[in-house]
Amino acid sequence: QGQEKLSCNPKKENGTHVVLCELGNPMKAGAQITVDMELSVSGLEDMGDAITFHLQLRSKNSPSPSNASVTVTVPVEAEAEMELRGNSLPATTVLPTSWHCMEGSKRLEDHGIKVEHVYELHNKGPGIVSGVTLSLAVPHLLGDHILLYLLELGTEGGMNCSHHPTLNPLQV
Secondary structure, three states: OOOOOOEEEEEEEOOEEEEEEEOOOOOOOOOOOOOOOOOOOOOOOOOOOEEEEEEEOOOOOOOOOOOOEEEEEEEOOOOEEEEEEEEEEOOOOOOOOOOOOOOOOOOHHHOOOOOEEEEEEEEEEEOOOOOOOOOOOOOOEEOOEEOOOOOOOOOOOOOOOOOOOOOOOOOO
16 A cells, blocks of 8 residues: 565575565565565676566465566666867968978978877766777878878877878888
8 A cells, every 4th residue: 555665685695696675574365565676786798788687576474386486687788978079289280382391301390380189089978888999080191292291199098009001101
């Protein structure tokens, strides 16, 4: 008739995590009850695509092999929202119309104005993300002329990076 909060206790039983909930003692013969349970389960990253719960109703008063049990399989879906942010330093670069690259020079300023592009990949959650690949296509040639001279590529935060073979070809 009324609603009550159950007192539940987690424990390990035969190598399995078990949650025992006391529904009432004593209970009248023929009593019908409905139980709504909300479970919070963590560490599901390596569980595959589903988790299975085995639910069983046991009576201490009349143990029997026919105790009601049911198996519930719940699909597990990882969800994460990724966000890519980027900017250039300086934000705008204008080359003079009379500027030309100094062939054979090893000085950076003889090859153009330094522009740094910074990209940040953020996981906005709620899930954990691994094995992400970010591919950046940078136009470095315009016809036969160098548009952007790719000098170096670096990462922070435990990321691996592979780069284009034409990175710093003149060893400036």
